[in-house]
Amino acid sequence: MDISKHPNECIFHLLTRAARRGGRAFKAAIEDLGLTAVQGRVLNLLWVMGDARATELGExxxxxxxxxxxxxxxxxxxxxxxxxxxxxxRRVARIFLTPAGNELGQKINDRVVPANEAFLDGMTENEVAALKKFLKQL
Amino acid sequence: MDISKHPNECIFHLLTRAARRGGRAFKAAIEDLGLTAVQGRVLNLLWVMGDARATELGExxxxxxxxxxxxxxxxxxxxxxxxxxxxxxRRVARIFLTPAGNELGQKINDRVVPANEAFLDGMTENEVAALKKFLKQL
DNA sequence: ACATTTTATCTTGCATGCAAGATAATGAAT
DNA sequence: ATTCATTATCTTGCATGCAAGATAAAATGT
Known part of the structure; x- marks a missing residue:
């Protein structure tokens, strides 16, 4: 298939579309908690990591x-x-969760697995594993 | 692998990361043409489609x-x-390329295949096909 | 014909996303 | 010790990304 005449074969196009759909799905999964998708991911990441430097979270x-x-x-x-x-x-900004942040971070975490399953519904376990492996190596 | 303690297993996380890396790769591939990644993709899409309604491009x-x-x-x-x-x-805004736009759209198109190959370097053809298939069905 | 609903686009306001550069503190070299 | 380079974070400015709502034109129902 010739990419040049078929935008749907372009990996950048496909990744952008898939990521946006994923972002909307995740947002919908945590929307009632009052956070955006990015805020939710950062808060959950911090909950998993315990505490972290700002740059570390960004990476x-x-x-x-x-x-x-x-x-x-x-x-x-x-x-x-x-x-x-x-x-x-003293250059480093170390980030900590407040009690409220800790509680919310856990709530988000409880929804990550179901949201993943719902979004990946229709794919077999092997397919999901393969997809993740590809995404990690890009 | 338990997603809840491993952000790297979360599909939303993986898609976002991969898409951002792709976006940067595409941007680098067309940067000298003076367009952002999104502008480049839209212009190229319009070049492929001939002309289009605004909403159509957005979709x-x-x-x-x-x-x-x-x-x-x-x-x-x-x-x-x-x-x-x-x-x-008369509600519809029909979008056309100017001669300059047409020329630039083609230049971008010439770079799409090489940029795809460079970005997917290391994956076999079968793996690439599988990845694209997954991304399309999400 | 007229009111209602739908559709395509645009506007506003706020949250990313990122290049470029500022700031301050640390580390390395002499 | 002093200079120079590096590092972590922040600031600014502009380009997406999107929810909510405005506007105008077209389609539909009565």
Whole structure:
């Protein structure tokens, strides 16, 4: 199949479409908790990691420093996280969950597995494993 | 593998990361032409389709009407496209490439296949086919 | 014909996404 | 110690991404 005349064969096109659909599905899964998809992913990631540096979170969710700063700002305003200067390296902003953030992080976590299953409905376990393997190596 | 403790197993996480990497790769492939990744994809799509309604373009690239409006605005300012009211249905904005847009659309198209190959380097043809099939059905 | 509903696009407001550059603190080299 | 390079974060400016709602034109129902 010739990509040049079939946009649907272009990997960039396909990845963008799939990611947007996934983003909407995840957003729908956590919408009632009052967070956007990105905020939810960052909060859940922090819940899994315990605490982390701002840049570390950004790397995990593939956001650059400019973007993660804004996301953390909003999570802080919502009272879900706290920024504390690292004692050993005062350049570092160490991020902690507040009790409210911890609670919400866990709630999101409880929904991740069902949301994944719903989104991947129709694919066999082997197919899902293959898809994930491909996505990881890109 | 338990997703709840391993963000890297979450399909939303994996799709977002892969799509962002793809976006950067595509952007790098067309950067010297002076367009963003989204603008490039829309212009190339229009080049393939000949002409199209605004909404039609938005559906293809998975952008909603609010977003596609802005993208088309910028492409129009750059002198690459023209908006003409459809004669049969005056609600419809029919989008046409200008000569400059047509030329640029083709240049982008010439780079799509090489950029795909570079990005998918390391995967076999069968793996690529499987990946695309999965992405299409999500 | 007229009111209602639907459709295509645009507008507004806010949240990413990212390039480029500013700032401050650490580390390395002399 | 002082200079230089590096690192972590933040700021600015502009381009998506999208919810909600406005607007105008077309289709539908009575």
């Amino acid at each position: 995990q969710v593939e956001l650059d420093s400019a973007t993660i700063t804004g996301v953390l700002d909003r999570l802080a305003v919502l009272g879900l996280i706290e920024r504390r200067q690292d004692e050993n390296d | 293809q690239v998975e952008l909603d009407s609010a977003t596609i409006t802005g993208v088309l605005d910028r492409l129009a300012v750059l002198g690459l496209i023209e908006r003409r009211q459809d004669e049969n249905d």
